[in-house]
Amino acid sequence: MSLLKRIITFMLAFCSIVYELLLAQTLAAFLENTVLRYSITIGLYMFAMGMGSMLISEKQLKRPVISLLTTEIALSVAGGFSVILLHSVHALLPGRIIFLVAAHALMILVGFLTGFEIPLLLAWKENGLPSSEFKILGVNYFGAFIGAISFAFIFYPLIGLLPSALIVGGINALVGTSLIFKQRDVSSGQEARFRTRWIIQLIFFFVLMIVVVLSGHLNEFFINLYLR
Numbered sequence: 001m002s003l004l005k006r007i008i009t010f011m012l013a014f015c016s017i018v019y020e021l022l023l024a025q026t027l028a029a030f031l032e033n034t035v036l037r038y039s040i041t042i043g044l045y046m047f048a049m050g051m052g053s054m055l056i057s058e059k060q061l062k063r064p065v066i067s068l069l070t071t072e073i074a075l076s077v078a079g080g081f082s083v084i085l086l087h088s089v090h091a092l093l094p095g096r097i098i099f100l101v102a103a104h105a106l107m108i109l110v111g112f113l114t115g116f117e118i119p120l121l122l123a124w125k126e127n128g129l130p131s132s133e134f135k136i137l138g139v140n141y142f143g144a145f146i147g148a149i150s151f152a153f154i155f156y157p158l159i160g161l162l163p164s165a166l167i168v169g170g171i172n173a174l175v176g177t178s179l180i181f182k183q184r185d186v187s188s189g190q191e192a193r194f195r196t197r198w199i200i201q202l203i204f205f206f207v208l209m210i211v212v213v214l215s216g217h218l219n220e221f222f223i224n225l226y227l228r
Helices: 003-031 034-055 058-062 064-080 082-092 096-123 133-159 161-185 191-213 215-227
Strands: none
Touching (some): 003 064, 003 096, 003 161, 034 096, 058 096, 064 082, 064 096, 064 191, 082 096, 082 161, 096 133, 161 191, 191 215
């Protein structure tokens, strides 16, 4: 397993667990009962991951690099903009039920997409050689651990929920763009499709970074919206 693939595996797990913790804390901030919110979030996350791993198609596994890039495009958007979406739903749409449905749908979506990652990483043969299952799993678990620690000591207390989601979404998108260095592992005839999706991922990276710069204004906007 190459160094780049180890970094990709580590960072994907890092981003995924931070997304879920951001969603759990956002839910707790609006609805209180932190223990309940975190318990349900982690439970749904694990369930959705399992479903994603079970339901991934053979077609996706036959083109793992392109499928992984597609997954990261979806995750960087869903995870990166998750807190903004929840703020918007809470502020603009009346009713606790609508907010709960939106929040839990995001949790399930992020978990489901995350469930695709390990099967795709395992199916991804570099230079025609099979992946090392134990190393991929080990690096993945370590990435999740560092992500959880980073959320507790850096993202939540020092950066805040909304900008943290955007930053992690940007990291996720950057990891997706790094797959360009593994274009040689894309099967013949799929190069054009890969490049198109890579450009889409690059665009989302820049969009997320622009919104990070504006995150202070967004926070102020939502605060003013609540105070009306």
